[in-house]
Amino acid sequence: MRKLFFILIMVGFISCGDKKPEPFGKASDEVLKDATPIVVDEKLKLGEELFNGVGMCKSCHLPDKKVIGPSIVEIARIYKDKEANMVEFLKENADPIVDPSQYEVMKTNFAITKTMSDDELKAIEAYMYSFLK
Template identity: 35%
Template sequence: MKKAMAGFSVLALFLCNSWAQDISAQKGKEIFEAKGCAVCHKADMDTIGPSLATIARGYLGKEIELVSYLRGQAPAIIDPARAPVMDPQLVKIRSLFDPDMQALATYIVSANDRPF
């Protein structure tokens, strides 16, 4: 019985964490679209900016670095030579509250989990 309860607890924790990430990614998508990020960043095609897929691969496991970049506190990992093009956009988003900035980063990195 203890093993079954432990297994259930792990499953419940996984489902809650997954659900919370889904909610965070949805909020991040709303911010991404509202702030105009989608104009330059397409799902799977580099245009003015790198694609979400490219950014997600580069920042996978590095959401803290992504948040630091979006706040203007760290250099870009993806295509640093073109990063100055992003500076005006960073001004628009760097003042997001921490939960919103984290949601935005979660949405961007979760592009690894979405089919295109």
């Protein structure tokens, strides 16, 4: 009987642990997940698919390492810092600002990017900007 009483008391103490109330207005993880617009997720997904697929960008650009062309992070950072338009560059309507010495290599890919819609190019741009922290 004493053991049962002791066990019940211990369970009572453990279950009444020090639970701190959350401050008023603090969002839970579920609320934050639901607050992200679906459109953004779809745009990033499309950008990733185009970048890694038909755009063939991945063959020269990796997220944080220079291969043939500059890294995605470097490209996104420079375009953001200079407030330049990546979409216009991909349409071949703007001069190269990241690594002009590699422009001739990149020119061969304009045949692909020029066939893409503005929405597709903006999706690639959004995908590339998503690598900035």
